[in-house]
Amino acid sequence: xxxxxxVLDALDAAKTQWYHFTAVVIAGMGFFxxxxxxxxxxxxxxxxxxxxxxxxxxxxxGTLPPSVSAAVxxxxxxxxxxxxxxxxxxxxxxxxxxxxxxxLMLMVICCxxxxxxxxxxxxxxxxxxxxFRFWLGVGIxxxxxxxxxxxxxxxxxxxxxxxxxxxxxxxxxxxxxxxIVAIIISATxxxxxxxxxxxxxxxxxxxxxxxxxxxxxxxxGAIPALLTYYWRMKMPETARYTxxxxxxxxxxxxxxxxxxxxxxxxxxxxEKAAHQxxxxxxxxxxxxxxxxxxxxxxxxxxxxxxxxLDIAYYSQNLFQKDIYxxxxxxxxxxTMNALEEMFKISRAQTLVALCGTIPGYWFTVFFIDIIGxxxxxxxxxxxxxxxxxxxxxxxHHWTTPGNHAGFIVMYAFTFFFANFGPNSTTFIVPAEIxxxxxxxxxxxxSSAAGKAGAIxxxxxxxxxxxxTDPTKTDAGYPPGIGVRNSLFMLAGCNVIGFLFTFLVxxxxxxxxxxxxxxxxxxxxxxxxxQTMPDN
Numbered sequence: 001x002x003x004x005x006x007v008l009d010a011l012d013a014a015k016t017q018w019y020h021f022t023a024v025v026i027a028g029m030g031f032f033x034x035x036x037x038x039x040x041x042x043x044x045x046x047x048x049x050x051x052x053x054x055x056x057x058x059x060x061x062g063t064l065p066p067s068v069s070a071a072v073x074x075x076x077x078x079x080x081x082x083x084x085x086x087x088x089x090x091x092x093x094x095x096x097x098x099x100x101x102x103x104l105m106l107m108v109i110c111c112x113x114x115x116x117x118x119x120x121x122x123x124x125x126x127x128x129x130x131x132f133r134f135w136l137g138v139g140i141x142x143x144x145x146x147x148x149x150x151x152x153x154x155x156x157x158x159x160x161x162x163x164x165x166x167x168x169x170x171x172x173x174x175x176x177x178x179x180i181v182a183i184i185i186s187a188t189x190x191x192x193x194x195x196x197x198x199x200x201x202x203x204x205x206x207x208x209x210x211x212x213x214x215x216x217x218x219x220x221g222a223i224p225a226l227l228t229y230y231w232r233m234k235m236p237e238t239a240r241y242t243x244x245x246x247x248x249x250x251x252x253x254x255x256x257x258x259x260x261x262x263x264x265x266x267x268x269x270x271e272k273a274a275h276q277x278x279x280x281x282x283x284x285x286x287x288x289x290x291x292x293x294x295x296x297x298x299x300x301x302x303x304x305x306x307x308x309l310d311i312a313y314y315s316q317n318l319f320q321k322d323i324y325x326x327x328x329x330x331x332x333x334x335t336m337n338a339l340e341e342m343f344k345i346s347r348a349q350t351l352v353a354l355c356g357t358i359p360g361y362w363f364t365v366f367f368i369d370i371i372g373x374x375x376x377x378x379x380x381x382x383x384x385x386x387x388x389x390x391x392x393x394x395x396h397h398w399t400t401p402g403n404h405a406g407f408i409v410m411y412a413f414t415f416f417f418a419n420f421g422p423n424s425t426t427f428i429v430p431a432e433i434x435x436x437x438x439x440x441x442x443x444x445x446s447s448a449a450g451k452a453g454a455i456x457x458x459x460x461x462x463x464x465x466x467x468t469d470p471t472k473t474d475a476g477y478p479p480g481i482g483v484r485n486s487l488f489m490l491a492g493c494n495v496i497g498f499l500f501t502f503l504v505x506x507x508x509x510x511x512x513x514x515x516x517x518x519x520x521x522x523x524x525x526x527x528x529x530q531t532m533p534d535n
Contacts, residue, residue, distance in 0.1 A: 008239065008240060008243065008244075008511070008512075008513060009511070010256075011154075011156065011239055011240075011256060012156055012157040012511045012512075013156060013157075014156050015156075016156065016158075016159055019154075020154065020155060020156075020159075020163060022231075023150070023151060023154050023163075023235070024151065024163055024166045024167055025228075026228055026231045026232055026235060027147040027150055027151050027167045028147075028166065028167045028168075028169070028170035029170065029224050029225070029227070029228040030103075030104065030107075030143040030147050030170075030225070030228065030232075031143065031147060031167060031168060031170040031171045031174065032170040032171070032173055032174040032177070032224050033107055033111075033140075033143075033174060033221055033224050033225040034107075034140045034143055034144075034171065034174065035170070035171035035172070035173075035174030035175045035178070036174040036175070036177055036178045036220070036221045036224070037076070037107070037111060037136055037140060037174075037218075037221040038076055038077075038080075038137075038140065039174075039175050039178055039349075040178040040181075040182070040217055040218060040220075040221065041072060041073060041076070041133070041218070042073065042349070043178060043179065043182040043217060043342065043345060043346050043349065044182070044213070044214035044217055044218070044342065045064060045069060045072055045073065046063070046064075046333070046341055046342070046345060047210055047213065047214050047338055047339075047341070047342045048064055048072065048126070048214060049061070049062045049063040049064040049069075050062050050063075050210065050333075050338045050341070051210055051211055051214075051338070052064075052122035052125060052126070053065070053068075053122060060333075060334055061333045061334055061338075061341075064126075068126055070458065070459045071126070071130050072126060072129065072130060072133070073458045074454075074455055074458035074459050075130045075133050075134045075137070076133045076134065076136055076137035076140070077137060077314070077451050077454040077455045077458060078134060078137065078451075078455060079133070079134040079135055079136065079137025079138040079139075079140070079141065080137040080138070080140050080141035080144075080451045080454075081137075081141060081448045081451040081452055081455070082137075082138055082141060083103070083137060083138035083139060083140060083141020083142040083143075084141040084142070084144050084145060084444040084445075084447045084448040084451060085141075085444050085445065085448045086138075086141075086142070086444075087099055087102070087103055087141065087142030087143075087145065087146060087444065088142075088144075088145035088146075088440045088441050088442075088443055088444015088445065088447070088448075089440070089441045089444060090142075091142075091145055091146050091149060091440035091441075091444075092245065092437055092438060092439065092440045092441045095237050095241055095245075095246070096146055096149055096150050096153075096237060096238055096241055096440065097150075097232075097233075097235060097236070097237045097238075099142065099146060100146050100150070100232050100235070101229065101232055101233055102142070103139045103140075103141075103142030103143050103146065104139070104143070104225050104228065104229050104232060105139075105229065106135065106136075106138060106139030106142070107136060107139035107140060107143070107221075107222075107225045108222045108225045108226050108229070110132050110133070110135045110136035110139060111136060111218065111219060111220075111221040111222035111225065112219055112222050113132040114129060114132040114133055114136060114218045114219070115214075115215040115216065115217075115218040115219030116215070116219075117129040117132060117215075141444075141447070141448070141451065144427070144443065144444070144447040145431075145440045145441070145443035145444040145447060146440065147167055148164060148167070148168075148427055148428070148430070148431035148443050149238075149431050149439050149440045149443060150235070150238055151163055151164045151167050151431070152164055152428075152431040152432055152439075152512060153238035153239065153240040153241065153436070153439075153512065154238060157509060157510060157511045157512075158369065158509070159369055160369075160432070161368035161369045161373065161428055161507075161508060162365050162366070162368055162369050164427070164428045164431060164432075165361070165364045165365045165368050165424050165428060166365050168361065168424055168427045168428070169358075169361035169362055169364070169365055169419075169424070171361065172353065172357045172358035172360075172361040172362075172419065173358065174224075175349075175353045175357055175358075176350060176353045176354060176357070176358060178217070179346045179347070179349050179350030179353060180346075180350060181216075181217055181220050182213075182217050182342060182343075182345075182346035183343060183346045183347055183350065185213050185216050185217055186213055186339045186340075186342040186343040186346065187343055189209045189210070189212065189213055189339050190337075190339040190340060190343065209339065210338040210339055210342070213339060213342060214342075236255040236256075237255060239252040239253070239255060239256045240252075240436045240512065241436060242255060244435075244436040244437065245436055245437045283437065285438075286438055286441060286442075291438070294517055295433070295434060295435075295442070295516075297503045298433055298434070298503065298504060298505060299434075299442060299445065299446070300500070300503055301500050301501065301502075301503030301504040302426065302429060302430045302433075302442075302446040302449075302504060303445060303446050303449035304449070304496070304497070304500040304503075305377070305422060305426050305497045305500050305501055305504065306422075306426040306430075306446050306447060306449050306450035306453065307449040307450060307452055307453040308453060308493040308494065308496045308497035308500070309381075309418070309422040309423060309426055309450065309453065309493075309494075309497050310450040310451065310452075310453035310454040310457060311453040311454070311456050311457040311460075311490065311493045312384065312388075312418070312457070312490040312493050312494055313418050313423055313454075313457075314453070314454035314457040314458055315457035315458070315460070315486065315490055316411075316414065316415065316418075316490070330344055330345065330348065331344070351408075352408070352411065352412050352415060353415075355412050356411075356412030356413060356414075356415035356416040356419075357415045357416070357419055358419075359416060359419075359420075360415060360416040360417065360418065360419025360420040360421070360423075360424075361419045361420070361424060363416075363419075363420040364376060364419065364420050364421075364424040364425070367420075368424070368425075368428070368508075369508060369509075372506050372508040373425045373428060373429050373504075373506060373507055373508060374501065374504070374505075374506040376420065376421055376424070376425050377421060377422045377425040377426070377429075377501050377504070378498060378501050379417070379420075379421060380417045380418060380420060380421010380422045380423070380425070381421060381422055381494045381495070381497045381498035381501065382494075382498060383413070383417035383421070384414050384417050384418055384421065384422075384491075384494045385491045385494040385495055385498070387410055387411075387413045387414045387417065388414055388487050388488075388490055388491040388494065389487075389488075389491050390410055391407065391410050391411060391414075391487050392484050392485075392487035392488050392491065395483070395484040395487070398410075422497055422501075426446070426450065427447070428507075429504055429507060430442055430443040430446040430447070431443050432507040432512060432515055433504075433505060433507055433515045433516065434516055435516040435517070436512070436516070439512075439516075453493075
């Protein structure tokens with residue numbers, strides 16, 4: 001577009017105001033809920049095995065069969081992938097605001113329904129749980145492209161990266177809260193219904209109380225989502241969608257004047273009319289040669305980087321409990337009752353979230369608009385590779401008594417550099433570099449690729465690490481070799497992500513219209529020609 005978008009230029013230059021922080025909280029609470037719902041299942045899977053797959057003839061705790069464990073852990077990601085693609089596309093067709101409320105209500109309903117999973121047999125309960133977690137994932141998936149796009153289109157170009165990163169950083173608090181809630185519930189029920197260790201209690205006297213524990217943990221995720229529904233419905237549509245997609249610059253001006261301190265003249269309100277026909281001719285679709293020429297490599301870069309990152313990130317997150325058991329940081333299951341095991345798993349994951357996960361997110365918030373997305377993503381992949389190799393090469397050193405603390409410190413650093421790295425930047429960049437009419441769709445495609453990686457991680461790691469029980473061997477290998485090989489594979493995924501980062505342009509300090517080519521498609525600036533080949 002050869003003309004100036006004064007409405008959008010004014011937004012790019014607007015001072016940081018209270019409404020920006022309000023938008024971070026409103027959008028961020030969706031991600032708080034997302035992380036809580038996705039990762040809380042890892043806190044209760046061992047508990048589910050002890051409740052529903054306990055064999056009275058055996059004096060050992062019950063465990064979920066591998067296929068059931070994979071389904072319970074991975075089904076939400078299948079729903080998330082579907083939700084990212086569908087709601088990402090719908091956000092560009094119907095508008096960000098209209099679709100925003102749908103995803104949140106779906107999350108609330110399915111959170112509650114997951115905790116009410118029913119059935120007369122263990123298989124029926126697990127099937128019901130998987131059904132509701134799939135649809136929970138659909139709602140979570142819709143939140144990814146919509147929250148990222150809304151925040152990118154509200155923010156000014158100077159602090160846009162920090163605001164989008166702050167929305168995503170709420171995942172860390174959701175992860176932490178999941179652990180804290182599980183700790184409180186397990187400790188409360190254990191104190192009230194204390195029972196001896198499992199080996200002295202083959203009948204499993206804590207099962208009736210433990211059945212309440214996992215249900216309460218899963219249902220708690222509905223509370224933050226429900227609290228933010230009203231405020232999401234009060235948010236106006238973003239000016240960029242209204243002006244560039246809905247073709248209503250006057251409404252875009254009035255909406256932004258209502259929430260931001262931006263002065264715009266009548267001439268600026270009517271600027272779209274004279275160029276409407278030109279814009280119609282310049283628009284191109286997702287599957288056009290023009291899109292492939294301008295943004296094809298960018299989309300390839302964002303999808304592959306997110307895919308590789310999520311294989312590593314979700315494998316680590318969902319199966320922390322197995323890794324802790326493999327290095328003997330957690331006691332053997334038959335020395336604890338069901339609630340005590342849940343308490344110790346939750347405590348371990350909360351400690352890692354507090355020391356590694358949350359600091360990484362907020363380092364990104366503080367530094368992303370200073371050193372840029374590109375450097376943070378490259379550095380994150382590089383250090384994740386280094387620390388995973390540092391865990392896997394001397395793996396048997398870390399599993400010997402006395403070295404467990406060192407393993408946990410190294411393991412926490414992989415989470416730190418995932419979040420002060422590609423886990424944040426892969427979310428931010430797709431919300432910045434694509435045209436407004438395709439922004440939500442392209443973010444949905446990129447994030448869906450990530451969830452495909454999460455599915456590979458959640459199903460693949462489960463089978464690759466079957467020998468996480470130090471008392472067992474797998475195909476003649478030493479105990480724990482499955483975890484070691486898995487860490488090698490995850491390091492390889494990080495190397496691929498590192499290489500594909502070079503396809504993704506740096507977006508720091510540029511307006512969304514500069515990055516997408518919407519501001520001046522006929523004569524792109526020299527800087528744009530350098531950072532975005534084929535423009």
